[in-house]
Amino acid sequence: MKKLLEISLGVVTSIGGFLEMGEMSTAAQAGAAFHYQLLWTVVLGTVCITFLTEMSGRFAAVSGHTIVDGIRDRFGIKVLALPFVSTAIVSLLVLSAEIGGVSVALEFATGIGYQWWALPVALASWLFLWRGTFGMLEKGVSLFGLVTLCFVVAIIRLKPEWTQVAAAAVPSRPHGQAATYWFMAASILGASLSPTLFLFYSSGAIEDGWDRSYLGPNRVIAALGMLFGGVISAAVLLISAHVLNGRGILDVQDFHQLPLLLVDAFGMWGFVLFVASLGIASLGAALEVALLEAYLFAQTFGWNWGQDCPPRANPGFSLVYTCALFVGAVPIAAGADPLKLTIFSMALTAVNLPLMVAPFIVLMNDEHYMGEHCNGPVSNVAVIGITGLAFLLGIVTLPLQYFGGT
Amino acid sequence: MDLVQDVLDKQIVDKNGVRMGRVDGLVAEMREGQLPRLVFIETGTVVMARRFGARAQRLMTALLVRLGAARKTTPYRIAWKDVREIGVDIELDVDSDDTPVHDWQRWLRERAIDRIPGAR
Amino acid sequence: MARCERNSDCSTHRAMKPTRSPSLTAALTAIALLCGACTSSNDAATDARIVLSCARSASQWLDSWLDGTSPSSYARRSVDSASEQVGKIAGELQSSEPVAQIRGVQAAFDAARTALNSGDRARVQQARSTLNDATIRLDAWMRAHPGSAS
Numbered sequence: 001m002k003k004l005l006e007i008s009l010g011v012v013t014s015i016g017g018f019l020e021m022g023e024m025s026t027a028a029q030a031g032a033a034f035h036y037q038l039l040w041t042v043v044l045g046t047v048c049i050t051f052l053t054e055m056s057g058r059f060a061a062v063s064g065h066t067i068v069d070g071i072r073d074r075f076g077i078k079v080l081a082l083p084f085v086s087t088a089i090v091s092l093l094v095l096s097a098e099i100g101g102v103s104v105a106l107e108f109a110t111g112i113g114y115q116w117w118a119l120p121v122a123l124a125s126w127l128f129l130w131r132g133t134f135g136m137l138e139k140g141v142s143l144f145g146l147v148t149l150c151f152v153v154a155i156i157r158l159k160p161e162w163t164q165v166a167a168a169a170v171p172s173r174p175h176g177q178a179a180t181y182w183f184m185a186a187s188i189l190g191a192s193l194s195p196t197l198f199l200f201y202s203s204g205a206i207e208d209g210w211d212r213s214y215l216g217p218n219r220v221i222a223a224l225g226m227l228f229g230g231v232i233s234a235a236v237l238l239i240s241a242h243v244l245n246g247r248g249i250l251d252v253q254d255f256h257q258l259p260l261l262l263v264d265a266f267g268m269w270g271f272v273l274f275v276a277s278l279g280i281a282s283l284g285a286a287l288e289v290a291l292l293e294a295y296l297f298a299q300t301f302g303w304n305w306g307q308d309c310p311p312r313a314n315p316g317f318s319l320v321y322t323c324a325l326f327v328g329a330v331p332i333a334a335g336a337d338p339l340k341l342t343i344f345s346m347a348l349t350a351v352n353l354p355l356m357v358a359p360f361i362v363l364m365n366d367e368h369y370m371g372e373h374c375n376g377p378v379s380n381v382a383v384i385g386i387t388g389l390a391f392l393l394g395i396v397t398l399p400l401q402y403f404g405g406t
Numbered sequence: 407m408d409l410v411q412d413v414l415d416k417q418i419v420d421k422n423g424v425r426m427g428r429v430d431g432l433v434a435e436m437r438e439g440q441l442p443r444l445v446f447i448e449t450g451t452v453v454m455a456r457r458f459g460a461r462a463q464r465l466m467t468a469l470l471v472r473l474g475a476a477r478k479t480t481p482y483r484i485a486w487k488d489v490r491e492i493g494v495d496i497e498l499d500v501d502s503d504d505t506p507v508h509d510w511q512r513w514l515r516e517r518a519i520d521r522i523p524g525a526r
Numbered sequence: 527m528a529r530c531e532r533n534s535d536c537s538t539h540r541a542m543k544p545t546r547s548p549s550l551t552a553a554l555t556a557i558a559l560l561c562g563a564c565t566s567s568n569d570a571a572t573d574a575r576i577v578l579s580c581a582r583s584a585s586q587w588l589d590s591w592l593d594g595t596s597p598s599s600y601a602r603r604s605v606d607s608a609s610e611q612v613g614k615i616a617g618e619l620q621s622s623e624p625v626a627q628i629r630g631v632q633a634a635f636d637a638a639r640t641a642l643n644s645g646d647r648a649r650v651q652q653a654r655s656t657l658n659d660a661t662i663r664l665d666a667w668m669r670a671h672p673g674s675a676s
Contacts, residue, residue, distance in 0.1 A: 032579075064494040069417060072428065076415045077457055111599035131524050247586070248665070251579035254611060256604035260586050263595050271596045302417050302428030302449070303511070312525040315514035368411075 007217045009139060014053075014225020015232070016145030020285035021101030022094065022191035022349075023233045024278060025342045028261060029252045030184045031240025033177070036168035041185045042237055043169050045192025046230025048386035050222055051379050052198040052357070055364050057218035060205035063369040067202045068299040070369060071359045077300075083355035084300050087195055088293060090352045093345040094196060095289040095328035099125075100338030101282030104255050108275045115335050122329035125286050129321055133308045137291075141284040148281055150273045151235040154265035158242050165238060183401045186393035187343055190350035192233070193390060196285075196292045199356065203295045207307060215373070236261065255339040286325075293324040347401070350394030357387045409434075409444060417495040418449060418484070420502040427507050429496060430454040433483065447489070447496070449507060450481035475510065482507050570623040573615050574668050580608040581631050581661045584638060588654045591642065602642045609635040624671075627664040634660040 030038040060066060065073060072080045103117035128137065174181035210218070243264045244252065252258070258278070262270035291307060294317045298305035303316045311318040332338060361383060364375040409432060416429050431448035455466035467479050482505060484498060491497045502508055519525045584605050591601035609632075616632045619625050634657040641649035 072415050073417070074411075076410075077428075077430070077454055081458070107603075108597075108600055111597070111603070130522075247582055249579045249582045249586075251576045253576065253579075254583070254604070254607050256587075256600075256607050257583050259596065259600070260583065260590075263586075263590055268595045271590075271600070298425075301454075302425055304425040310525065311522075312515050312519050315511040315519050318519060319514060 003213075003217055007220050010217065010221035011224045011228070012146065013139055013142035014221060015228045016142035016148065017281075017284050017288070018226070018229025019145070019148045019151075019232050019236070019277070019281045021097050021104075021278065021282045021338070021342050022194065022285075022346045024101075024236055024258065024281070025252075025255075025339055026184065026187045026191045026346055027233055027236040028240045028244070028258055029343065030188060031237040031242075032244035032252045033184065033250055034174065034181060035241040035245045036165055036238065037172055037174065038181070038184055038188065039165065039168035039234060039237060040171045041188040042192070042230060042234045044171075044386050044389070045189045046226060046233070048189075048383060048390075049192050049197060049230075050226040051382050052193065053201050053226055054219055054222035055360070055375065055379060055383070056198040056202040057205050057210065057222060058215060058373055059360075059364060059370070060202040061210040061212055061214045061218060062371060062373045063363075064206070065202075065369070066206050066295065066299055067199050067356070067360055067363075068296055070363050071356075072300060074363055074366065074369070075359055079359065080300060083352075083359070084296065086352050086355055087199075088296055090345065090348050091196055091289055091293055091296070092324060092328055093341070093348060094194065095286060095293070095324060096331045096336070097338065097342040097345045098282045098286035098289060099325075099329050100332045100336070100341055102279050102286060103332055104258075104338050105275050105279030105282065108259060108271070109279070114338060115333055118329040118333035119326075121283075121286070122325040125283065125290060126322060126325050128287055129290060129307070129325075130311055130318070135308070137287055137307070141280065141287060144280045145284050147273065148232050148277045150262065150266070150277060151232050151239060154262055154270075155235040155238045155242075157265045158239065160238055160242060179397060179400050182393050183347065183397035186350045186390060186397050187346040189386070189390035190346040190348070190353075190394060192230070193353055193387065194346075194349050195353065195356050196289050198360075200288050200292045200295070203292075203299075203305075212373075239265070253339070255337075286328075290321040290324045290328070294318070294321040296320075344402070347394050347398045350390040351398060353387045353394075354391045357383065412492060413444070413447065413496065416492070418447070419495040419497050420505075421490070421497070421499055422501060424502045425495075426498075426502040426505065427482075431456065431481065444486050446483040446485055448481040448483050450478065452479050453481040477506070478510065570620070571668070571671075573619070574624055574628070574664060577612055577615055577628050577631055578661065578664055578668065580612050581634070581657060581664065584608050584635065585654065585657055585661065588638060588642075588650060588657065592647065592650060592654070598642070598645070602639075605635065605638050605642055609639055624664060624667040627660070627667050630660040631657070631664055 027042065030041070056067060059070060063070060068080070068084075071083070099118055099121050100114065102121045103114035106112070106117040106121070107114040128141075132140075205214070205218070239261050240252070243261055244250075244257070249257070249260075259271050259274040262274040264270065266273055295305060297303070297320045298314070298317045301316075304314050305317045306314060331341060361375070361380060363369055365380065367374060414429050414432060418426050418429060420426050427449035429447045430450060431453040432444060433446040433448060434442035434444050436442050451470065452463060452466050456463040470476065470478050484500070488499045489496055490499045587596075587601045587604045587608075590596040591598055612628070612632050612635055616628050619628060634653065637656050638650070638653040641653040
């Protein structure tokens, strides 16, 4: 009975915590530029993150290690060094993007420019982490994040051609603007496969004291949580296709265009729902990424860590998330465009993926850590294939997008 | 026991379950005609840097001296006899408060963390 | 006491690193060049498309201002922001591009901003229809010049 409650809570918090600034921005851009066509990237990304999350929980429950802990344990510091540095940097950019997301939502709500909100948002996030416990964060913010289900309601109200939607779930080649198409594919995959999600999940499993009895619940939470979350992401893309592409708005270059997504379906409430969704979802993500940075440092160097402990118990851990939040706020406070920063950080995430996923896959197939719970061929093929694709797309299109001409 | 696989880079945990660093290095005694005998496990920033080469070690030492943390340049050694158990982590018979590994964190706590309200 | 240097790259521990073989680099370069060749849009079409997207978004904002479905500060800031982007593009136009049409959109934006700042419904409605006309003209240019991105 208790397990059932935990499963329900796990699923609900996963759904509520799925969408954030990255998913919203990349899906909105893709829907505007290519109508339904890029839906398959959302599908692939969701499938892959489902596998990665399940593996992450299974690894923690069976081996007693978090992923970063396990990588250092198995491969040593010399191998962990590069993924550690690159993930720390990329995650900092993602943190900036999420702080940007909350700041933009606050600008919409109040009319005060997003730059002014960056430091207050960092401060508020810091207060959450300083005074809160892991349980409170995980459940609280993510429960409020369920407001993002409004996107699913919106797309149902817009009555799309579901057969066309289904057709778009299969990969297809673009009819024009190939470089942009593949770049957007990379950024959507990066947004779905953010290492913050699966690295964070394993730390969470250890914080919650998961053991082998949690293998079943883990599978349910990963599957239902990620799949429903993916549906929300898909809804954003489909809505954008209708509301933006359908009106001939093919470029989303300005974050001010985003609230338009919900005004059609909900009128006045659309604006409110959008602002609430963006703000809450990005806040949850910002808290997670800041914590992830702390976990990353603490687990690489062997410091004591734990969200449930008071800050003075683990000064190093607390110092990292504090610095991460305030450094992360700087680009937004300095006036960097939140939308452009988000898209860039998502594409970078795609490129960074193999550095963490490759050692992780090796661990998942190592009997010494996993016992009889090693990966089956399906998990291996799915994860290697999709992250390989994300990396390839990212490494090719990112330079073209930013340094080449289109 | 495979020292590299089972000891090196493992998490060290004190007798109360508090994490206190990772095994960054090993100190063994070479013996004639026998396998080397493990005497100490080492933990410390400089030891970790040494894994990347002598130049990295020199750079890290210089950096720590520059930051006024010259004490941290000497690695902390744990005698093999103080290791109680090797499982998921390496469990020791010592209390981390009796060791210098958390000195920098204690410094941080006194100078910064305790000055911020709500740290308890 | 003799110190045994432990090299964690020992044979018991072959770690997986991303491969850096020369053949992979060559393959990636080839793909990059191929993708570069695939790029079909040119600057004029991209500019026109972006300006059109800005103009149509602005119509949405003006509509939402008029029927009260969003706060007026949001509509104003959005139109300002899009207007800046159009201004940037208008300032760097080349002769092969639809200069007149884009300038027309820019003028319509100026009218919209003034109207929103004044808060006068009639002026906003007028600006809305001016913007509509400018949008139609730019759209017509784009249809007459295919080879532009759809």
